[in-house]
Amino acid sequence: PPPPPPPPPLFFFKQMTAYDIMPSLVGSEMCIRDRSGTIQTTPPDFISNLEAGISGKRIAWSLDFGCRPIHPDVKSNTENAVKIFEDLGAKVESFDFTFNLDDLEEPIMKVLGFASRYAGGGEDILKKDPDAFMPHVFNTYLRGKEVRADDYVRALAKLYEYRAYVESIFEEYDFISAPTMAIPANKINERAFFENGKVIFKEWNDEIKFHSNDHDFSTWNYVYHAMTSLFNWSGNPAATLPAGFSKDGLPTGLQIIGKKENEVGVLQASRAYEIANPWHCLLYTSPSTRD
Numbered sequence: 001p002p003p004p005p006p007p008p009p010l011f012f013f014k015q016m017t018a019y020d021i022m023p024s025l026v027g028s029e030m031c032i033r034d035r036s037g038t039i040q041t042t043p044p045d046f047i048s049n050l051e052a053g054i055s056g057k058r059i060a061w062s063l064d065f066g067c068r069p070i071h072p073d074v075k076s077n078t079e080n081a082v083k084i085f086e087d088l089g090a091k092v093e094s095f096d097f098t099f100n101l102d103d104l105e106e107p108i109m110k111v112l113g114f115a116s117r118y119a120g121g122g123e124d125i126l127k128k129d130p131d132a133f134m135p136h137v138f139n140t141y142l143r144g145k146e147v148r149a150d151d152y153v154r155a156l157a158k159l160y161e162y163r164a165y166v167e168s169i170f171e172e173y174d175f176i177s178a179p180t181m182a183i184p185a186n187k188i189n190e191r192a193f194f195e196n197g198k199v200i201f202k203e204w205n206d207e208i209k210f211h212s213n214d215h216d217f218s219t220w221n222y223v224y225h226a227m228t229s230l231f232n233w234s235g236n237p238a239a240t241l242p243a244g245f246s247k248d249g250l251p252t253g254l255q256i257i258g259k260k261e262n263e264v265g266v267l268q269a270s271r272a273y274e275i276a277n278p279w280h281c282l283l284y285t286s287p288s289t290r291d
Contacts, residue, residue: 055089118144
């Protein structure tokens, strides 16, 4: 039989662009971190050992972190996608995420997050015409202004408690894996929300988006960041990997999260997955056009 085709080229443009800019991003203050939580060492060479693989690594797999409602198509796609790591020699184990994530949204997003935005120029922004901003942006600065010092200190304590919990997971595992989002990408005229333990999609037009809503950064984006912001908060590197399409032809994703400062490991796992599942060669076809 003819030899198998070679793996997708390493120098696939978008992938390599990401690798090339990594040294400039490492340690940047792109999420809620203090200086002690950022990388203090010289960034490593991200490319030279990129294809080391993932054999022998232990992966803690969580579908929902114990509390997130997950769309059925995301569930089936990501459960299949994470098995690729097993095929590559990793040991994937179901992991019970015991930290109550519902306890984090208020202190981290609505206290630390809002206060940080207000501190970064909110006083000047609130002097401007509210109509110049999308409502959820202006509302966030308003609510950040009202954060009290004692609430801020308690929120920091909760953040450090959560970071310690995540670090304890990496004492046993090399990686964590979970869906990137609880939902497939939504349609352009919809927006997703969690309500009563379910994901629902609401009509979303320019009138609601730009003029008539009472959202802030937390409620506006909650479904979209519910699975990923957890690791911005903890300061861990992560990558998202394509995990197939929903029944409506919309993409779903699987994320892989590494120990702090282990960007190289995350990239190695991502590269191994990409070779086994060359996503950039895939195109969605509707059921009516398939053979």
